[in-house]
Amino acid sequence: MKITNLTDTISLKRQLEGGNEEQLKTVRQVLQDVRQNGDEALRKYSEMWDGIRLDDFRVAPDEIEQAVLNFDPQLKQDLEEAAANIRYYHEAQKRDGYKLPLDNGSWLAQRIVPLDAVGLYVPGGLAAYPSSVLMNVIPAQVAGVGRIIITSPAGKDGKLPDAVLVAASILGINEIYKVGGAQAIAALAYGTETIASVDKITGPGNIFVALAKREVFGEVAIDMIAGPSEIAVLADDTAYADEIAADLLSQAEHDALACAVLITTSEKLAQDVAVEVEKQLKELPKETIARKSIENFGRIYIAENMEQAIRAVNSLAPEHLEIVTANAEEDSLKIRHAGAIFIGRYSSEPVGDYFAGTNHVLPTNSTARFASGLNVDDFIKRSSVVYYSEKTWQENAPKIARLARMEGLEGHARAVESRGWAKGGY
Amino acid sequence: MKITNLTDTISLKRQLEGGNEEQLKTVRQVLQDVRQNGDEALRKYSEMWDGIRLDDFRVAPDEIEQAVLNFDPQLKQDLEEAAANIRYYHEAQKRDGYKLPLDNGSWLAQRIVPLDAVGLYVPGGLAAYPSSVLMNVIPAQVAGVGRIIITSPAGKDGKLPDAVLVAASILGINEIYKVGGAQAIAALAYGTETIASVDKITGPGNIFVALAKREVFGEVAIDMIAGPSEIAVLADDTAYADEIAADLLSQAEHDALACAVLITTSEKLAQDVAVEVEKQLKELPKETIARKSIENFGRIYIAENMEQAIRAVNSLAPEHLEIVTANAEEDSLKIRHAGAIFIGRYSSEPVGDYFAGTNHVLPTNSTARFASGLNVDDFIKRSSVVYYSEKTWQENAPKIARLARMEGLEGHARAVESRGWAKGGY
Structure with a gap:
């Protein structure tokens, strides 16, 4: 797995096949x-x-x-x-x-x-x-x-x-x-x-x-058109290399286009994870898929400090984010863009895929900047309701008519004013 | 404006220009x-x-x-x-x-x-x-x-x-x-x-x-790609024909493709609204646009009873719905599909376009079946967060690993189990 120094312009967006x-x-x-x-x-x-x-x-x-x-x-x-x-x-x-x-x-x-x-x-x-x-x-x-x-x-x-x-x-x-x-x-x-x-x-x-x-x-x-899966892991020197490697591979095994990224402040962790990934890859049933994913889209970034690392995570807006740092919960509060966040060593990402209770249908390809995982609001809709009494109408009709005329919509103004003209009911 | 007896298969969907x-x-x-x-x-x-x-x-x-x-x-x-x-x-x-x-x-x-x-x-x-x-x-x-x-x-x-x-x-x-x-x-x-x-x-x-x-x-x-505006008015014999006509025209003046529909249990109201629409059309600055809309997409439906009328409204799923009936609020509770609902004589639709406080960006072309007007949730997103303690992990890791293996994702199972293998920190 390639190791590079973190710059501020990393991205995990991939050009995806849109069908021919x-x-x-x-x-x-x-x-x-x-x-x-x-x-x-x-x-x-x-x-x-x-x-x-x-x-x-x-x-x-x-x-x-x-x-x-x-x-x-x-x-x-x-x-x-x-x-x-x-x-x-x-x-x-x-x-x-x-x-x-x-x-x-x-x-x-x-x-x-x-x-x-x-x-x-x-x-x-x-x-x-x-x-x-x-x-x-x-x-x-x-x-x-x-x-x-x-x-x-x-x-x-x-x-x-x-x-x-x-x-x-x-x-x-x-x-x-x-x-x-x-x-x-x-x-x-x-x-x-x-x-x-x-x-x-x-x-x-x-x-x-x-x-x-x-x-x-x-x-x-x-629902959204979901892209290949992604994971970003944010880790410091309190993390265990074999665990991080296993979590990266759990995403890589999904798809050759999947993306697994580690951002760490620890150079030693970076080196050890690279070794562990190679070791575990060889024993993985889906080795071929996972290897392609790691080679094409896997990367280990060494950050100068946690602030730079967090900035990078926010610019990635990953589908899944694991935070394995000394102050993982505190660090998580600085994350603005991620579909799902997993805090601490024991919150391995598959915990959320299957069991914890959060949803595993999540925004990919940086769309976590503006999109959310599947949730109850995706299955409801809202209607607004207005009830104006005669008195409220009287007070406000002239204002509404003025605003409508300003926009050149005379019919709107007349509709509101028509209540004044009314002569008889049925 | 055409008057017809209500059948159960009415629709306000229009074939819209998608651009060439x-x-x-x-x-x-x-x-x-x-x-x-x-x-x-x-x-x-x-x-x-x-x-x-x-x-x-x-x-x-x-x-x-x-x-x-x-x-x-x-x-x-x-x-x-x-x-x-x-x-x-x-x-x-x-x-x-x-x-x-x-x-x-x-x-x-x-x-x-x-x-x-x-x-x-x-x-x-x-x-x-x-x-x-x-x-x-x-x-x-x-x-x-x-x-x-x-x-x-x-x-x-x-x-x-x-x-x-x-x-x-x-x-x-x-x-x-x-x-x-x-x-x-x-x-x-x-x-x-x-x-x-x-x-x-x-x-x-x-x-x-x-x-x-x-x-x-x-x-x-x-946001949504909004289509031409629509109004459906549900009225009984308590409504005033000139007011209903004015409200129908306030939508018709927007666009020749706009759609204005009255569904009423009162044959007399139906006749009188048709006369009023023609009368008011002649005095409307945007007569040409409004007339096209009324001729092509305007319709007055006479319903056998309020139940049939409400069923019809739900099948239309209109952008705007006015309810001008003896029990308007009660009737409104039976509406499942409408972008915005206006209750009673004084809640003319332009009240919501400009002033009442509800949003005027609303789902058109029957999409109120599944879509909502613009709202605060359109400008937020949600991240899920999972924190598993060591004990919770211990209790649940075997279940999660079993579920992952059932789906053929060995890497997922190993990731969750990897916490057991860990030998040392950094």
Whole structure:
């Protein structure tokens, strides 16, 4: 792992593949086809791309029951405990609207309303990611969303992974469809005979899924388009090199485009972590991926002092930040830009990926400057409410009419003044 | 205005112009040019498109002072009162993060951090919109954003409208630039020698501005791309036809693509409003625009009963909703989807455009199903924080490692377990 002296202009932004013209053309075709032909199009693409012929997209209740019976009870208990932790953390984000009294009986209010329906896309492929089910569904449940559905491509056997069904079952989700790819996003956005449309789509996916989400954005809401994962570790000479190396590699193993960075005030730690990374890399099952990530985007920076190091972290705005310093909590208060912060030696980043309760859907590629991890507010919306009494109207109508006329909107002025003209009711 | 019986499948979605290929090409060129050549490119495009040669983009302090001196003191006072009302309403949206204790000294937290810098685009053209300055700047100020800047195209005289400068001055904003169009969006996103970049761009603009905002989205945050305005009025036989007609026209005068709809249980009101609309249209300065809007997108629906009417409103998810019924507040509680709700005869919609305190930047084209009006949360972001003590780590590490291995992420499992291996500190 390369070691360099820290300068003030470091960045972890990577130029990301946005998909090519041909992929976009395919996605647009699929979207239009599903919009027009519904289930028939879903069947066609499932056969074409996933190689399965499905009569019924919806997962049957006994498939879910069977998955639970098949599943390791210890792992099920771990998932249940993780779910409870996630619920505990997100419950604190729930909030009410407000009502503000004005003079003369008038008032203003803000009302908070959960979304009617959301759809979670769960990617298929070799591994199953039940943690992603927990992280996406629980905030929506806490928000009070009425209908939460899951869609995911079935394997060659026509089934979804047990782990995904068990995670859904733990959360009480039973509207699950075996549809993947751009066609699944189309079904969620436009609806088909079988799958009623939703108001928001969340969850990661391959390039076709990402392009499809971008295309339907506006028709429905989407979560962020997540980029490859990142970790920045801020450490001083109180940190242990083997632990830091292991944490850096835990991000690197995700993706060859993942980014793992150490910023430290200790030259000795820098040297030792570089050695440890190489040592641990050789024993890692996902060595090839992790090595590419470390070689291309991994870096150890030696900072002159903690102030410079903290400035650098803020300029990175990393998705994940570990702080392993003598005064880690104090140092953390100087961080303005990071998706998730892990404080101290025992708060290894995977603690947050799976279990602690915070969300693992986080802003990447420096967007933590302006974006947040998935949270309960992503599943609600706000309506403002105005009630003006006759007296409040009388007092303020002339002011409002003046402001409207200043902007050249005579119709606005007349609307407010019209209450004065009114002659009779019905 | 057309009158029809209400069916359950009404919609106010309009197919909106997304800009053509040539416009997009131009915008991309401008963005790249400004990114590479900074101020020089800004000067070039200001001369090319706005017909003005600027040596200094920034509005000088004495230009702002002069604008205040020129300005009608009564109007200034109206703007100040509006600003105070808007601040009062938005202050209630401010909130703190939280810290949740866990067992064994561990804790989880959510921290709320305001954005560092935001830029407001104010469109040029014939009219000045100081209300837009108030509505965009105040929520950012309440959120605690450190740097708030405004950019707007100068007129042929090389100046910005007094009303815009006065509104900015009332709010204490003095970093104002005379740059408009796609080049202004580029400057806000990438920065130039004179204009430091921001983290979020808000404010409406023409098609070039809208396309530029879409292009820089991801690099910086943007607010919604607002569509043409809409109003739905829900009324029974207690409403006054002339007042309802005036309110419908106040939206119609905005834009030929604006949409004004009345849903009523009273056939007599329906007939009378149609007559009143025609009568008032003839006397409206913006008759041509308003007439197009009413002809193309205006409609009066007669509902069988209030339940059907409310269902219809929810399926429309209008930007603005007025409820003028015998039990308006009670009826309003059944509304799930509307950007802003105005209750009762005296809460004419322009009351909210200018003065009441609620925000007038609202979701259009049925996006109120999942989106909210501009609010303080649009100018903050959240970081999650995890602190695990040694004891909490010991108790939970095996569970976390099991979950990670289930997902095939051995590196994650080892990272969490690595704390057990550690041999010595630095």
